[in-house]
Amino acid sequence: MSVYLNKGTVIMSNPPSIRSFAAAAGRMEGEGPLGSCFDYVSQDSTFGENTWEKSESRLQQHALEHALAKGGISESEISLLFAGDLLNQCTGSAYSVRDIGVPFVGLYGACSTMAESLSMASIFSDNGIGKYNVALTSSHFCSAERQFRFPETYGGQRPPSAQWTATASGCVVVEQHSAPPYVKSVTIGTIKDMGIKDANNMGAAMAPAAYATIKTHLENTGLNVDDFDLILTGDLGEVGTRILCDLFKKDGVDLESVHNDCGLMLFDREKQDVHAGGSGCGCSASVLCGHILGRIKSGELKNVLFTATGALMSPTLVQQGESIPGIAHAVHISAE
């Protein structure tokens, strides 16, 4: 049975295994520095569908199908599927799996969804609830832009702090088993709102939540920053990463030496016009599932604190003058 420590931290008693994982992505992500890691890359942003929302569901299906195939299991063997995405009513996920008859726990954690869903799947598996629990999420640049900011055809200018929503998806299959990677513990984050009102500065809105969750996780588990090969935040981008490292520096902690951010890894910011970096549920999901989990499995990385971050940003509330709450959930994934 998992042990609840304090303020959202849950320690696995029999750390569950990640049986398989897969990432799917769009053309631009495929041309980025991690392009060769993905299980599926589409040269066509539509993924063969006639609306961006349906494209996102199709993209998500690719990640799910590859993760199941790599794990050698079928859809009907899934015990519980934990999934969500950025679209209103989380339709990216609901429409992606509506025909496969799988018990479905819909989540909303904005860009933190990969960590939220993986936390839930891992806790369920640690307690023997279900044989194969699946965590799944996605984002699509075109469906996100028109929903959260402006339709693509509007041609709006993007400020330097803006991030580029990744067209990508990640899927993880968790089970009770003895093979790395293991999920050793998680911290479910609390909402932090430092008053950021700029929908083009998500990094700043999320950084305080990442700081709080990582700090809570370290305090509760008694681990230090240097117990990890990598503390990997979701999609803080350049602005949020700077804020996060500064916050730890004030505590006398050098985070920078073990930190990286999925938003800074997915694209080549010199050559690809993504401004402050990548974002979206699919950003941290595809970096985790395409690039990181394989390196943990092989033992190249021993301990990673995967901390996906989400801006719970609503255009409606931003238009009403409200600030943007952030959240972050942390998952300690280990080779040992």
Place this chain on the structure above:
Amino acid sequence: MSVYLNKGTVIMSNPPSIRSFAAAAGRMEGEGPLGSCFDYVSQDSTFGENTWEKSESRLQQHALEHALAKGGISESEISLLFAGDLLNQCTGSAYSVRDIGVPFVGLYGACSTMAESLSMASIFSDNGIGKYNVALTSSHFCSAERQFRFPETYGGQRPPSAQWTATASGCVVVEQHSAPPYVKSVTIGTIKDMGIKDANNMGAAMAPAAYATIKTHLENTGLNVDDFDLILTGDLGEVGTRILCDLFKKDGVDLESVHNDCGLMLFDREKQDVHAGGSGCGCSASVLCGHILGRIKSGELKNVLFTATGALMSPTLVQQGESIPGIAHAVHISAE
């Protein structure tokens, strides 16, 4: 440790207790047949706020505050909060709790959220994860109408199959303890889509999901319809209730004698102009927390299968000609 049976059914090994519960509602719900049951009724739909979205968050805070006060616990004692609502980016919940520093698991299950959140809170408590786990949800007529259908000021006509989104909220505090009501088992539902495309006929979109989940729950647990005093669906309304009972009748099962629907209970359909009945996350939440849980606690009701239903309805996808997927989750709540 909870036991996963099959197709989403989870049996509690040490059925957790519902420590406290509360419901808050708007004026119209307060004037309905259950009005006297609610812990808080506002005569003002704005709940003192200047936008409908903020009104909904304030409404939700009333339910949370009353549930905590009745349970004699403080916000800081909450282990995990499972919450969601109908608003885009689930802002009803995120903004309601952003200042209280509670570990937050955001959910999206549309109007099924009370059953989804109560399922999660119960499974966590059954496995000893957290001392007090809280399930929380809400809906508000005005914020929902303008988001899903038309702004109130448009004055659109409502067809007879349309339901009235309740301005209401419910909150349940779950713990490991020995006092009724107990949560004995849950079934996490699968998505069902029978091709309904009418955003004013949510009952028909959700009824097949309710049928599938109730049937799965009964098959997996070996219980029969008449093992329950009440099989309570979320908000099928008149149209969906008729479809649900017909589907069971085809199986030779008389559901009608033990069935009721929160959407048919919340309002007086003779005197209140709600057409096919109530709906919204807050409909089943307030009926459960205001009217049903107290009767289980007192022993008046012995076994209730609370099956909240959700239409995963997106205006964007409906405008694209897509049909509306439904989902339902079942929670067996018992006095014994």
